Amino acid sequence: MTATAVALVVLSPALWRPGFLLHYDMVFVPDLPLSAGTLGMDGGVPRAVPNDTVVALLDLVLPGWITQRLVLVGAFFAIGAGLDRWRRGVVTTVVATVAATWSPWMAERLAIGHWGYLWGYAALVWAVVGALELRAARSDGDDTRHHRAVTSTAVGLGMSALSGSTGAVLVAIALVVILLAPGAGRPRAGSIAVGAAAWLLLNAAWWFPFLTSSSSSAADATGVRAFAAGADTPLGVLGSLLGGGGIWHEPSWFPERHAVVFAFLAAALVVVGFVTLLRHLPALRWGIGALGILALVLSSLGSFAVTAPLLVWFVETVPGGGLLRDGQKFVALLVVPAALGWGVLAARVVSRARGTALAPVALVTAAVLPVVLLPGLAFARGGQWVSSSYPNEYGAVAQRLSASSDAAAVLPWRLYRQYGWNGDITVLDAWQRLSSSPVLVNDDLPLRDSTVRGESAAADRVSRALASGDAAQVKAALSRAGVRYVVVEKSQPGADDDIRTLNPIGSVVHSGRDLTLYDIGRPSGHDGPQSLGNAPWWGATGLALAGVTLAAGTAWLVRRRQFERGAERHASGTSQ
Structure with missing residues (x-):
């Protein structure tokens, strides 16, 4: 209480x-x-x-x-x-x-x-x-x-x-x-x-x-x-x-x-x-x-x-x-x-x-x-902590991405966002959770005086391609990572530059107030995030081990709790 x-x-x-x-x-x-x-x-x-x-x-x-x-x-x-x-x-x-x-x-x-x-x-x-x-x-x-x-x-x-x-x-x-x-x-x-x-x-x-x-x-x-x-x-x-x-x-x-x-x-x-x-x-x-x-x-x-x-x-x-x-x-x-x-x-x-x-x-x-x-x-x-609702547009684009087995990427190429509809509060990019299909993001963590390097090699290659400013290199890096769709957050700083980079290499399949979605064509590689369908069997093994143990432990706890209550009642009766 x-x-x-x-x-x-x-x-x-x-x-x-x-x-x-x-x-x-x-x-x-x-x-x-x-x-x-x-x-x-x-x-x-x-x-x-x-x-x-x-x-x-x-x-x-x-x-x-x-x-x-x-x-x-x-x-x-x-x-x-x-x-x-x-x-x-x-x-x-x-x-x-x-x-x-x-x-x-x-x-x-x-x-x-x-x-x-x-x-x-x-x-x-x-x-x-x-x-x-x-x-x-x-x-x-x-x-x-x-x-x-x-x-x-x-x-x-x-x-x-x-x-x-x-x-x-x-x-x-x-x-x-x-x-x-x-x-x-x-x-x-x-x-x-x-x-x-x-x-x-x-x-x-x-x-x-x-x-x-x-x-x-x-x-x-x-x-x-x-x-x-x-x-x-x-x-x-x-x-x-x-x-x-x-x-x-x-x-x-x-x-x-x-x-x-x-x-x-x-x-x-x-x-x-x-x-x-x-x-x-x-x-x-x-x-x-x-x-x-x-x-x-x-x-x-x-x-x-x-x-x-x-x-x-x-x-x-x-x-x-x-x-x-x-x-x-x-x-x-x-x-x-x-x-x-x-x-x-x-x-x-x-x-x-x-x-x-x-x-x-x-x-x-x-x-x-x-x-x-x-x-x-x-x-x-x-x-300072406020409640906000995602614009309807996010749900529509997420549904379209989820219908594809190909990966998506999100631009501008940064890990955290500030949205006007969320009071301009700094928040982690949500697209990896909005879509059921794989979403590639920049996993480098920028801090005040340094940057903590991320673990994704595919994201690192995209970072270098974007830094070059060459649209062909950007498309090659994204395609190698298994990316077909690119979501551009139009309200974020740098979005206009990203749109100029993507226009020659992709076609617009959605354009709304907050988002533009590009289709850059079928990817040439799959060394980026994996979909559930082609996930390695060992990923499921760890989850299965934990799940079975948790289920068995829960059943054991229920029985032990019943025994514990019986022991407490017995102790209470004995003391009387």
């Missing part, structure tokens, strides 16, 4: 208006198709798998705007439900929920549009609570508590797999550190092995196609500097991370965090909450302490001259090393335990002050402080 209330305050009024919240990487469409891209079978790096797969499945039965609201509000609800599994009383749960959901980490990920990270964060809450309870239950010999803890941990694993690679990595780190730390209640080696196997199978939807991806297996090291944690407060990088923020993306920073008092209190809240949890669970202090230290180390690796070269080497050398680039995300490993501890502290103060006027004051102060320190998050970031 508390988490849902927070979601309503954070996302209103945009939540109630028709249309989609579109900003930065927050891209939803009216009907996301099940395509090679959403299923991780197009040969590219499967960054949006399986979260786009989940959205596409929901869109089969729901309008896209409802899916987006369900996904966003559902992430908050899942966080609150995970914290409720800790069962430390109403005060602890309510205060911890506010601290976890109204946090700089959540705020900045919402601001940049990383909705999949929110579900990874929710999965982390379930996993941390489950692991802490599992250690305590094994130490106390409490079977009922043990059953509940296993269920929480399993839900965290499954939820993290559905959220994508970031959530899966966060959950894996938390479980390994907490469950294997010295002290009483460590699980058996067999249980750890089963959990590790489950993690691998559940996440096969993204790591399996990555291993066979036709794109570069090593990430661009430029991203190490570009995605290093930043100082969004006057306290520097470490102080900002301690306060739960520090994302690299400056437009996602909140102005109030620039005030020294606010920054200091935010960091103090996290530190005090974390220390409180250490003192509350002394038997698990090694695991909790290691988790906090690891969170700060991983999140700050790319931010300092001493450690950045090590991270560059790792990213350039190790396949999948790019998972460590956006270091600030690992601060979630600190924020979640700190929220639990903040709730414990509030409950202690309220308990000691019970019967006096101080009790309600302490409760309100503890619950409201995270909100007071970050007021800019309220009401869709003060109205």
